[in-house]
Each structure stands twice: as C-alpha cells, then as structure tokens.
Amino acid sequence: MKNTATDPAASSNAPSAPAPQPPLLLERNGAIATLRFNRPEALNAIDVPMANAFLAAVQSIAADPGVRAVVLCGSGRGFMAGGDLATLRADPVQGAIDILTPLNAALQLLAQMNAPVIAQVHGAAAGAGLSLVLMADYVIAAEGTRFNLAYINLGTSCDVGASWALPRIVGVRQALEIALLGEAFTADDALRLGLVNRVVPGAELDSVTAALAQRLANGPTLAYGAMKRLMRASMDHTLPEQLAAEKDAFVRCAGTEDFRAGVEAFHQRQSPLFVGR
Template sequence: MQARSTEDLARSLYMALAAGDREQLDALLHPEFVGQIAEGMPFGIGGRHESPSTMRRNGWGGIARHFTARAEPERFLEIGTDRLLVTGRYRGEGRQGGTALDAAFAHLLTFEDGRIRALEQYTDTARWRDAASPLRTVLLDVNDGVATLRLNRPDQGNAINEEMTKDLAEAVSQIVETPGVRAVIISGNGSNFTMGGDVSLFAGTPPERLPHKLRRMIDAYHLAIERLTSMDAPVVAAVRGAAAGGGLGLLYVADIVIAAADARFALGYGALGLTSDGGNTWFLPRMVGLRRAQELFLLNSRLSAQEALDYGLVLRLVPDEAVEAEAAGIAAKLAAGPTRAFGAMRRMLRQSFETGLAEQLLAEVDSIVVAAGTDDAREGIAAFAAKRRPQFRGS
C-alpha cells in the first residue's frame, strides 16, 4: 500500500467524522476494526472499542454526545507500509458548558485490505475533562469503570455551599448517565472530608433570605444523595480529617467507608439552632441505634475514628496516608463484580428496614429471578462450575 493512499484514507476518515457520514465510515472501516481511545477520557469514553459499530456508538458517539468537537489533522507520517501516524488538535467545547476544548492528539492508524483496521488515540485527557463540565467545587473522573467524586473546596474544609450542592447534583447525574461506571469513590481534597454546611455562608446571608437559600441548597443536595443510593454501582467513601453535619450524608450513601485513624465525626446542628439535613435523621438511627443517635443530635457529641468504628459508621480504619489507596483498591474490586446484582443488593438492604418479612421475601424472589437472566449470572455460575475466577462485565 502506498503512503499517499493511506493518507487519502485518513483524510477521508476525518472528513466523514466531521460530517457524521455513517455510510462513508462504513466504507472506510475494516469489518474487524478496533478503536482504542485514551484511558482517562471523561464519561467513560476511553478504552477498547471492538467493531466499527461499537466505535461509532460508544467511542465517537460518546464524544459527540458530550462535546461539539472536531479533529483537525496537521501532519501525516508513514510508519512502514501499513501504518500512519497522524498528529493534530481537537477543537470545540463541552455540551455542558466547561472550558473551550483545545487538545493535541496523535492517532496511530493501521490499514488492511485498503481499509482502516485499527485506530489508537493519544490525547491530553485533562483538557477533555476541563471541557466536559462546568464543575468547580467538585472534581469528577471516570477511569477503568470507577468514578471518583472529590469535594474540592480544600481551603474551606470542603464546606458545602450552594455552588457545591449544584455541582454534586450535576456530578452524580453524570455518573448515573455514564455507561460503564461500576463503582464510585467519594473523597475530599485537602485535609478534611467535609466540615458540613458552610457556616460563613449562613452568617453572611440576611436572616429573611436564609430559609430560601437553605431550601435551594438542600433540594439539590438531597437529589444527589437519593440518586447515589438508587444506582447499581457500589459506593466507597474515603474519609480523612473531619466529616460533619449534612456532609455525613455522603458517608451514609456509601456501602463501604474507609477512614483515617485520626478522623473525627460530628453533627453540630444543635450548636447552630438548626435541625438536620443530608438524611441524618433517617440513616443515623438505623446505623447506630436510636439512643446513640439521640445523644449525637441533642448533646452535640463528637466521635473519634475509633468510636465511629465501634458505632458502625465506618468499616475500617487505616493510617491517614493510606486512606485513598485502600478505598481505590476496594472500588477496583467492586468494579470487577456483577454490577446489576450489586445494585439490587444495595436497594434491598436499605428497604429491609421498611418492609415486613413476607414483602422482603417476595422482593428477594423477584430480584434473584431477574439476576438469573443476566450475562454476569451465567458467567458466575459457569466459572464456579469450572473452578475458575469469573470475569464479570456488569451486565
């Protein structure tokens, strides 16, 4: 194959992508085409996409759903007789209003029988993430099936203000809507998980406006909590420093909570003359018992990490510097599990506090019947019979 013909094919590919010309793409791509998009791309777009249809739907289609972006090739370099290195820039913007997209790329194209057999993409994924979303007070990254949601007001102890509640609701929506998310990590930048509500914001708000501001904040925050509890993907919380007030809601939605040995926990509402938000009055009595919940609310008691472990608020204590690595290891293990079955387990465990035995037994029957029809159940049973480790795909 001559170098000019590979360049012509490559140029035709970029023109077809810019025009959204599916027929031209079908003509250009080999039936056994494989696309490899850079890991670390937002919305779970990165990874291996086998077949032209999968690349159109989940690779290029994923980009088109979240960005108005165009690949602008600048240089073409022949590598041997059947490969071509194309460099250039992606330009455009995220559909959700992030920063403008301007990211360099390198594409390694492989040709076979006059068609494009493979494409490997390399690009500055950080620029894509910046363009993906207007999120500022939280950071969101999806990689290898794990979504990491990180509170990002470190200088304010990750105190929750109105902007953060909006960002949390948006970030959780993105997690739920991103294909391939199979576990979630929630953590905080800086030395604290979260100090709870931003008291300085409350103090700086005219008294007559504070009730309305709180309603707007809490409505968005509660939406995020509700969606985190109802999704299939298990949630892991990594707690360092303080976890307080409504911020404890982000611990309650987690299935696994890892905390630093010097972490500390408190409610603090009574000291402010306020009541509660973040699901504290629902989750806390179920986790620690009514008497302990009454003590924590009415006496404004604070818990050490060891006390939180003893009360059942956290699962495991590790040194401060090991918290996030421990949480990441657990999340990776969960992300390799049967995600749909995990989702059903999460929901049934929470509803068990509200249902009678007969109703719960019926829910278990309905759930396991549905699970038995999934690909993961077939794989799990086959792996058990063959005495091998199952390879779950989350479907």
Template sequence: MQQTIDDAGRVERARQLYDALASGDRSALDALLHPDFVGHATQGLPFALGGTYQGAHAMRREFWGRIAKSFIARAQPESFHVLDDGRLLVQGRYVGEARNGGGKLDAEFIHILCFGEGRITGLSQLTDSERWVQASQPAAEAAPSVAWRTLEFEVTHGLATVRLNRPEAHNAIDATMAEELCSVAQRCANDGAIRAVLLLGNGKSFTVGGDLAFLSQAKDGELPGLLRAMTGPYHEALRTFSRLDVPIVAAVHGATAGGGLGLMYCADIVVAADNTKIALGFGALGLSMDGSNSWFLPRLVGLRRAAELYLEGRVLNAAEAVEWGLVNRVVPLAELPAHALACAERLAKGPTRAYGEVRRLYRDALGATLSEQLGAETEALSRTAATTDATGAIASFVAKRKPVFHGR
C-alpha cells in the same frame, strides 16, 4: 382569604406551567406565578443564564425569554412527586436545539416547585449544564468539558471518582457544591459504563458540612430561603447517590460533619483515616439537621446514640465510629487514598447487576414486611440469574476457575 392547594392541585398547576412555557402563553404564566416568585437556575448554563431571578417578571423575561432567543427547546416533565414539606419534585428532560446552528439539546432536569396562595412561588432548576453548553456551540467547534468549581470528577475503567475540592474551606458545602454534586450524581445514574463510585475529599477534611461563612452572609429573614435553596439540590444528590445501581465507597478523613455526613451514608463501604472526627454540630448552631441525618443515624446507631450525638454534641473518633457502625474500618491517613481506591476498583470489576439488586433490597427492606421482602428477593434473584455474569460465574465455579465479571 388565603387560597390553599392540595397535592393534585400542585401537580395540575405544574402541568399548566409546562404547557404555558411550551406555547409561550404569557397570560397563563402571569396567572400561575405568584408576584413574589423566585427562580433559581443551575450555575454554569451558557450565556450566564445561571443564578437567581427575583420576581415573576424577571424569571419570564431574563431567564425563559433569553432561553427562547437562543434555543428551540421544550421542558418535558416525566414524573411528579409531592415532597413531605409540600414542595413538588418534577423530573423530566429538556429537548430541542440551539438557534445558532449548534447541536441538539437533550438534558435531564429536576425542578422543585414551591406554592403559596394557590400559585407557584418558586422554582429551583437542576440540570446538566454541560449539555446546554455543548448544544450552544456551533457544530464546527468542539464543546469544552465542564469546568467544575467545587469538585473533581472522572470516570476511568468503569470507576467514577468524585472529589470534594474546596480544601481551603475544608470542603464546606455551599450552593455551588450542592448543585455540582446533584449534577455529578445524575451523570453517575445515567452512565451505563460506570460500575462503582468512589467519594473522597481533598485537603485536611472530608467535609465539615454546610458552609457557615456563606450562610452568615444572609440578611435578616433570608436564611430560611437560602437553606431551602441549598438543601434542595444537595438532598437530590443524596437521593440519587443512594439509589444508584452500583456500589459506592467513601474515604473519609479529618473533620467529617454535619450535613456532609449524608455523602458517607450513601456509601456501602466507608473507610476512615485514623484522624477522622465525626460530629453533627447542628445543635450548637441552633439548627435541627439535614443531609439525611435524621433518616440514617437512628437506623445505623440506634435512637439513643443518635440523640446523644445531637443533644450532647458528641464527637466520635475513628475507632468509635467503627464501634458505632458508622464506618467499616480504619487505616492510617497516608494509606487512605490507595486503600479506598483498591476497594472501589475491586467492586468495579464485580457483578454490577447483582450489586445493584442487593443495594435495592437492602434499601427497600426498611419499609417492607417479611413477605414483601421474600417476594422481592425472588424477583431480584431471577433477574440476576438471567445475566451473563451469573451464568459465567456458575460455570467458572464448577470448572474451579476465577470468574470474570463484565457488569451485564
């Protein structure tokens, strides 16, 4: 008889897992993990630890066991959240140090746990691989900067720039890009010096969405699991970007489609090149949708138009995207990078705390009553009134001077 497990049971199983890992209790792990357990570790971890581990034995011996040989570390869970599909999202930190005289380890993690027959059937790990690499280096060596495989990422004068960098594939999102986007989103959330984010794509397209060439390699029966493994980190990236306390500008051009639209939805200001084509494309593949399309589209364009985009395979040009409310404005393709950069740089010099409060007010308003939202506005206004940016700007207004904001 198949054993079912409720939400409280999922959280309890997860707590038992972290306790067993901390104590090295092999028998407890054997009891918790399903024989068909599958683990997905973040690519880019030191000692080639990233990748997929088939079976509880492989995960315990080849992943956790090898970590224990190189690190004195512990996974400390901080929050548990049951997702709509029954999976469990766990957020926390890895803390410890390397055994070879390397540095201290302090890296955030996100674990997505799957369950079946009363046991844990899968774990997808998302963590900042660069911090693991840095910790693994002997103290006398300088830790290398992370080598992004599918992105370009830099922070300059408070502006974080994220460029999708698979131009040969029209920036199609594969498993590596999904994980790297999640890692970059976490960095943006944890870096207090960042005051705005700019999202762009290299090559002829912003992104065509999921990488069909990658997905076509799946054998019979593997596609559902492959899609789950990809959407886990990608959706977490979207969730993190959407909850940042700094404004986001997206510059889209060429093909902007499928699940890749989620990156556009996360932005507050979307600038489109005049050659932009926006489409869903899922129906032609016999798939539903991902990338937060089902949440954002009806809110942005209405249910009728959202249905039209999916059911009729409608492709919008740049002007139609403005009319439908999906983008803010259209500029010539040659002017797109400079225009978007100037917009993002202006926002990075603005009242960052106030921008963050308004992002939160807009987001939370969708599920709040008027009374709740009025109360939230009062609290947010009080918090921003306590900032030096607000007091300085009010004084500048009275003195008829242009205010200078410092983001605090």
C-alpha cells in the same frame, strides 16, 4: 520611570491570577468515578455552587453504565465541614433550600445506582459531611479523623439523610445521643459504632480505597444494585414483602450475563469475570 500600572509591556509580563478551581472534581479511572469536594480553603463546606456541581456530576455518572464504583472524597485537610455558614448566614431559609434541593436529588440518585458508593474520609466529617458518610455504602476512614453530627450546636435539625441512615446503623437510642449532644468522636469510636467499615493509617487511605473500588468495579454491578435496594428497604417491609422483593430481585439477576458467568465459573472452578450486565 515607567508607570507599570499602565505600561502594556509591564502588564504582559505580570503573572496572571490563577484560574478559579471548580467546587467539585469528577475524575474517571476506568469503571471508577471519583467525586472530590474541592473547596479546601473552606474545609469543603457545601455552598450552592458545590451542591449544584455535585448533582450535575451524579447525574452524569448515573447515566453512564460504564461506572461500576463511585468514590466520595475531599480535597485538602478534611472530607467536609458541613454546610457553608456564610451562605446560610446571608439568607438562612433560601440558602438552605438552594443547597439542600440539589443535594437531596443527588443522594437519591446515588442510592438508586447499581454501582457501590465508597466514602473515603479524612480530617473531619461534620454536619452534612457526616450525613453524606452515613449515606454511603462503604466507608473507609483515616486514623485521626474526627466526626460530629454538629447540627444541634447551630440550633437546627439534621439533613442530607442523617435521620434516615443513623438510626438504621446504630439504633434509635444511640442515634439520639449522637444527634442531641452534638459531641465530636474519633474514627475508632465510629468503627465501634458501625459508622465506618475500616480505619486505616492516613498514608494508606488512597491505596486501600483504590483497591476496594477496583474490587467492586470488577464485580456483578446489577447484583450490587439489587443488594443495595434490598438492604435499604428491609426495615420498611414486612417479612412477606421482603421475601417477595428478594424473589423478584433474584429472578432479575438470574437473567443477567454476570449470573451465567458466575455459575459457569463455579462449575469450572475458576474465578468469574463479571462485566456488569
């Protein structure tokens, strides 16, 4: 009898182990970049490799003027369950630093990008997963999605921009209720609170998101970026400061190809063809 453990012929016929999957997938479809969190076995919980891969992917698309819309989504059963508790349990302080440092850098880049950022959410969005949803420019959720800020249930405060975005969206009182009670809520609750823009049947989530991403990718990208920055800065400005910021942004946009195309299309009673410049 052959010893299959050492026989070269037997070894060569043995099935090879599947190659490990990257923790984040960057997909391009024309001007649309999709960042897919890819640890489905852990409900896409963020560990250090995923956080670093996320930053590297965001840096790549931020440097590419051909990207005119960004989609964030998750593989498997849900969007994201939050931070990886195995990492945080092994070394709570250093683990938190190693995850949050690249995450924060990536979020600042996404906020500064002209391209609108869409969160496509299904299954569950908890902890840092919900924080990422809050930081997106537009959110589409599948029916049945469950949300939970969840940090307080672990004895910690929030991160990934939640304390900045949540009160701006729902007001301080409602934000504190969501944060202090740590209770799960539904996609319909999230829609009522203004945390998501649309709730769609799960079977339509991909197609609805793709249609929106394409619509935005065909739009005036520089104007989108100006609008994003104006809206996000408005609560930190006085009225005179905001008026000045609006004037500066409008004047910059007025010098773009897209503005000229938009004005000309208006006079010709045609739909404008924007090129993102």
